[in-house]
Amino acid sequence: MIKLIERIGRSTIAMTESLGRASLFLWMILVGLNTFVARVSDVTRQLFNTGVLSLPIIMVSGLFVGMVLALQGYNTLKDFGAEDALGVMVALSMVRELGPVVAALLFAGRAGSSLTAEIGLMKTTEQLSALEMMAVNPVHRVVMPRFVAAIVALPLLTLIFMSIGMLGAHLVGVVWLGVDAGAFWGQIERSVDWHEDILNGMLKSIAFAFAVAWIALYQGYESIPTSEGVGRSTTRTVVQASLWILGLDFVLTALMFN
Amino acid sequence: MNRNSRMVEMSVGFFVLLAIASLFFMALNVSNFKSQSMNSPYVVHAQFDQIGGLKVRSPVTMSGVTVGRVTDISLDSTTFRATVSMEIDGQYNAIPLDSSASILTSGLLGEQYIGLMPGGDMDVLQSGDYIELTQSALVLEDLIGQFLLSQGEK
Structure with missing residues (x-):
């Protein structure tokens, strides 16, 4: 009994401690933002690593998600003779939910894990300590550009994901299954609201980017400096980021679309 | 490098x-980004007994062409009728004053929208004018009720 209470107490203290460290870490990144101008070229390089290199997976997944949505939606809507509403169905689910969420999950797996592994390995090989020895703040020099790049990259990737998904839906719905193109796009234009749907989807995506970047970089920075530790941190990044994305998505949806 | x-x-x-x-x-x-930008829109109002499922941002059409959007719906506290304000695109600035507005439904169960029928007046609707002739939304339950009542009387 006492052991149980002890264990609860220990895990609470550990949780609070890591929350505090994560917040301090975020604070250091935000303070580091004032060196942003000097680090623009680093940010560009990281945009390449996190954004451009994620493009293939985002584009291919977007295409298939759009195509599958159209195929499934068509089979259901056909029973009600409402095939013309296919475009709206795909567009709304794409813009409000699937676009931001799936793109963020892929991003956490593709870019988040590599950020954690990279920073963790830098720590393991004592590159971060070496920077500190040279009086360079590793959070400002190494972490901040990656943080900024991730937050910029994910919303852009989400936009690309959504557009490609719509084209995929067009391919299946209009070209293959023969839904009228005018009805397909016309209904989309009428029912998808620029502000309500697309901007809110983008806001979601920015929130997800923030969560993924924070978790990935923190896990890398705090990883145990062994090969096993880095591996564990990388796993933790993907698991935690995915859970946070889905949890945040529920909260944001409840706030935005009510 | x-x-x-x-x-x-x-x-x-x-x-x-x-x-x-x-x-x-x-x-x-x-x-709907394209149709959101209207050049110099003006606002007209209309009062209805029953607006059904009309919502803010529902389209306002004339002969099926969207000419504006509903911007505000409120209840007049003295007449207890619904006051609907709508923005009409500035390029349609010659709508006769005695035009009528009715709340229509697209399809059997579709969205509700306002249809404007042009009148014959020489004066045109200006910003802030009220459309006097209005026709309320059809409420399916009322129709069914009337139908049942007329069946019962036979």
Whole structure:
């Protein structure tokens, strides 16, 4: 009994401690933002690593998600003779939910894990300590550009994901299954609201980017400096980021679309 | 190194441009962004006994062409009728004053919208005018009730 209470107490203290460290870490990144101008070229390089290199997976997944949505939606809507509403169905689910969420999950797996592994390995090989020895703040020099790049990259990737998904839906719905193109796009234009749907989807995506970047970089920075530790941190990044994305998505949806 | 960093910069530029193109595509083809911008719209009002499922941002049409949008719905506290305000695109500035407004439904169960029927007056609707002739929304339950009542009387 006492052991149980002890264990609860220990895990609470550990949780609070890591929350505090994560917040301090975020604070250091935000303070580091004032060196942003000097680090623009680093940010560009990281945009390449996190954004451009994620493009293939985002584009291919977007295409298939759009195509599958159209195929499934068509089979259901056909029973009600409402095939013309296919475009709206795909567009709304794409813009409000699937676009931001799936793109963020892929991003956490593709870019988040590599950020954690990279920073963790830098720590393991004592590159971060070496920077500190040279009086360079590793959070400002190494972490901040990656943080900024991730937050910029994910919303852009989400936009690309959504557009490609719509084209995929067009391919299946209009070209293959023969839904009228005018009805397909016309209904989309009428029912998808620029502000309500697309901007809110983008806001979601920015929130997800923030969560993924924070978790990935923190896990890398705090990883145990062994090969096993880095591996564990990388796993933790993907698991935690995915859970946070889905949890945040529920909260944001409840706030935005009510 | 120099060539490498140029390649990085170019692909990042390409990436950003692709995202911007996607944004334009989403705005213009996958949302109502286009129809949201009206040039110098003016506001007219109309009072209805029953607005049914009419909502803010529902379209206002004339002969099926969208000419404006509903901007506000409120209840008049003295007459207890619904006051609907709508923005009409400035290019349709010669709608006769005695036009009538009715709340219609697209399809059997579709969205409700306002249909304007032109009148014959020489004066035109100005900003802030009230459309006097209105026809309320059809409420399916009322229709069924009337139908049942008329069946019962037979």
